[in-house]
Amino acid sequence: MSRDRDTQSAAPPDLYGRARPDRLMRFLDVFGNYYLPAVTKSDRYGRRPATEPSAPLRLVVTARKALAEDVVSLRLAAPDGSPLPRWQAGAHLDLYLPSGRRRQYSLCGDPQDRFVYRIAVRRIEGGGGGSAEVHDILREGARVTARGPRNAFPFAADRSVLLIAGGIGITPILPMVREAARLGLDWQLIHSGRSRASMPFGAELAALEPGRVEILPDDEHGVPDGAKLLSRASTGAAVYCCGPGPMLDSVRRAFDDSAASALHFERFAAAPIVDGRPFELKLRRSGAVLPVPADRSALDVLLERNPATPYSCRQGFCGVCTLRVAAGTVDHRDSRLTEQEKAAGRIRVCVSRAPEGSRLELDL
Structure with missing residues (x-):
């Protein structure tokens, strides 16, 4: 990740060493200081001013469906049926649960549908309680508050992409798959998980273009390592990966020896502590x-x-x-x-x- 500069300098002297400023440099300085901020709403180094948090969304659960073992999907809409804020593949909602807990869930529906958000949640026994609350309390007709959508895992629509999902990590990846197909990109998806019964969206994935989707249940193929997963990447491909920590770590370790050119990933569990001190x-x-x-x-x-x-x-x-x-x-x-x-x-x-x-x- 590149870092912004902390200071801005004045226009440099004339290119030929003369004391007066060079006209071209003076023009570029004015362009960077005034025109770019006016057009892009950012400063000359691409920094955007802090924005106010979005207003809370009042939503209602309009449908609930069991997708796989311990996985349910919820469809959320405005109570009055009004359009919802736009979103792009990789985005998530901050959902405020009835208990007051706040949790983030990736949007896994269709960004073109302005009237419905879809999330999918795996029940995690012994977790922080958010997933159990979704499973046990949020029935059809339940009212919830949310903020967003926000995107910390944007899809750049690279010409060639390898999409890797582990278990419930398919949720942010699925809209990327649909976007890649819509744009005619060279794409491939690998979805791994404990078993077919535990892996959501099987029917939707099976309906996608034949030959581009590979399903790898652990109980049939063994647990895939990063090198095996990345071996599917074509030369110069961008990799988008979401799943459990061990899978992400394995992919990151194998990335430098792969044919891929870029790696984007999102964790749904805390990253391991590196260089911690008491x-x-x-x-x-x-x-x-x-x-x-x-x-x-x-x-x-x-x-x-x-x-x-x-x-x-x-x-x-x-x-x-x-x-x-x-x-x-x-x-x-x-x-x-x-x-x-x-x-x-x-x-x-x-x-x-x-x-x-x-x-x-x-x-x-």
Whole structure:
């Protein structure tokens, strides 16, 4: 990921060393400073100003369907039947469940349908409770609130694409498949999972263009490794991958030796902690001091103390777990907080940490 520059310089001197500014350079400086921001709503380096959060959407469950073992799909619409905000392949909704939990679910329907959003959720026993709530409580007619759609996994419609999905990771990939087919791209899909009975959207995938879809249940073909999956990539192909952490890690390790040219991926579970060091959290209001081991996140420790601690993506993206630090130095490991937010003491406790042996005092 490229980083924006922190400062902007004035127009350079004349190309030939003369003291007065070169006319071409002066024109380019004006173009970058005034014309581009006016047209693109961003500054000369492509940075866009922070936008206000979208207004909440009031939705109703209009249909519910069992798709596979422990997987249900929900169709969501506006209660008055009005059009919904547009979205593109790879987007997700932030869904506010009746309990107050906030969870992110990929949209897996048709972006051309302005009146219905579709999500699919696998029940995860022993998880954070969001999936169980969807399965047990959200029946037809239930009202929910959502925000979005937002897209952290955009599909760039590369000329040649290999799409890899593991289990419920098919949800953001399925709209990409349909978009690739609609645009006439050279595409191929691989969907792996524990068994055919556990893998959703089998009928929809079977109806796609023959020869472009490969279904690889583990109990029939064994667990595929990254090299095997990437062997299907044509030279220069872009790879889009979503699935469990071990599959993503295997694909990433094998990528450099593959014929593919780009790799885009999305996790639906927390990434492993890399180079973690132990530190402490102090809760300002109670005075409690909580040790954070090297292999656990601050969020993990906070959840142990209070299971109602808000969180969603566990990847530093969504912002649900953001807290204020009253004292201490933060090792920021997210890519979303602005410099102003960091200076104001904000931290995303699902990924960010503190230097070894130090203490963060949280406004809790």
